[in-house]
Amino acid sequence: MKQESVKNVLLLLAGAFVYSVGTQYFIVPAQIAPGGAVGIALMINHLTSLPIGTLTLLINLPLLVLAWFYLSHRFTVRTAVATVLVSVVLDFLVTPICPMYGGDRLLSSVYGGIVVGVGMALIFQAGFTTGGTDIAGYLLQKKFPHYSIGHALMIIEGIILLMSIFVFQDVDAGLFGLISVYVQTKVIDMILYGSDAGSQAVIITQHPQKISQRVIQELERTTTVLPARGAYSGSPTNVVLCTVRKSEFVRLKRIIGQCDPNAFVMVNETTEVLGLGFKGFAEAI
Incomplete structure (x- = not known):
C-alpha cells in the first residue's frame, strides 16, 4: 500500500x-x-x-x-x-x-x-x-x-x-x-x-466448432461458445465470442467467411484487453 x-x-x-x-x-x-x-x-x-x-x-x-x-x-x-x-x-x-x-x-x-x-x-x-x-x-x-x-x-x-x-x-x-x-x-x-486495443467479434453461426478450431490453430486465440435461440425463427443457434488484436481482425473475418458464409457478425472496438494472450493484470495496475 x-x-x-x-x-x-x-x-x-x-x-x-x-x-x-x-x-x-x-x-x-x-x-x-x-x-x-x-x-x-x-x-x-x-x-x-x-x-x-x-x-x-x-x-x-x-x-x-x-x-x-x-x-x-x-x-x-x-x-x-x-x-x-x-x-x-x-x-x-x-x-x-x-x-x-x-x-x-x-x-x-x-x-x-x-x-x-x-x-x-x-x-x-x-x-x-x-x-x-x-x-x-x-x-x-x-x-x-x-x-x-x-x-x-x-x-x-x-x-x-x-x-x-x-x-x-x-x-x-x-x-x-x-x-x-x-x-x-x-x-x-x-x-x-495501451497498445492492446482490439476488436471483439460476436458471431452468430451454425458452425461454432469449425470457426473456433481455426481461430485456435491459425490465430492462437480462443473463443467462448454460447447456446442461443433465434427470437423470430425459434431455431437453436450458437454465439461465438472472440477478441483479437486489430492486426488480426482481417484474418478472423476470412476464417468466418470461409467456415460459415451465412454467419451474422457484430464487431465492437475494445479500448483495452486484459488476460491470457494480451496484457496481464499486473501490468495494467
Whole structure:
C-alpha cells in the first residue's frame, strides 16, 4: 500500500511537470486555447498577462466548491491537490526557466498536444484529475443522468475554441486548438489503454466448432461458445465470442467467411484487453 502511494505521488509530480512544460513551451507560443479551464486561462493571460497557473486555479475554484457539495469529497480533494500542484509548478518552476518554442505554429500545436497529453495521462494514472471540464462533466451527469455528457462537453470545448478565434483575433487559433485537443485526447487514450486495443467479434453461426478450431490453430486465440435461440425463427443457434488484436481482425473475418458464409457478425472496438494472450493484470495496475 505504501509502495503504491509513493508510485502515485511520483506519477502526479511527473505529470504536473510534463503538463506544465508542454503548456509553457508549446501551447503558449502557439496562441491557442485547447479547451478546458487552462484554455480559458490562456485567453485571459493573452489579454492581461496574468500567470496562467493562477488563472487556472481561480477558474477551477467555483467548480471545486460545487464538486464538494454535489460530488464526493474524496474526488474533490484529489482534484484540488492536482490543480494546485499543476498551478504552482507552472507558475513558479516551469515558467521562469522554460523557454518558448519559436518554430512552426502547427508543429507547436501538435507537439503541445502530445506533451500535455502525456502529462495528463500520468496525472490520471496516479488517480487524480486536473479539474475543469472533468468536474463540469461529473456535475452535469449528476444533474442530468440521462443526458449525453460527451455531447455537452463537446459543446463546451467548441465554445472555448470559438472564443479563442476572437480573443487571439485569428481563425487559425481555433483550428490549431482543435488539432491540439485531438492529439492530446489520442495520446491520453494510448497511454491509459495501451497498445492492446482490439476488436471483439460476436458471431452468430451454425458452425461454432469449425470457426473456433481455426481461430485456435491459425490465430492462437480462443473463443467462448454460447447456446442461443433465434427470437423470430425459434431455431437453436450458437454465439461465438472472440477478441483479437486489430492486426488480426482481417484474418478472423476470412476464417468466418470461409467456415460459415451465412454467419451474422457484430464487431465492437475494445479500448483495452486484459488476460491470457494480451496484457496481464499486473501490468495494467
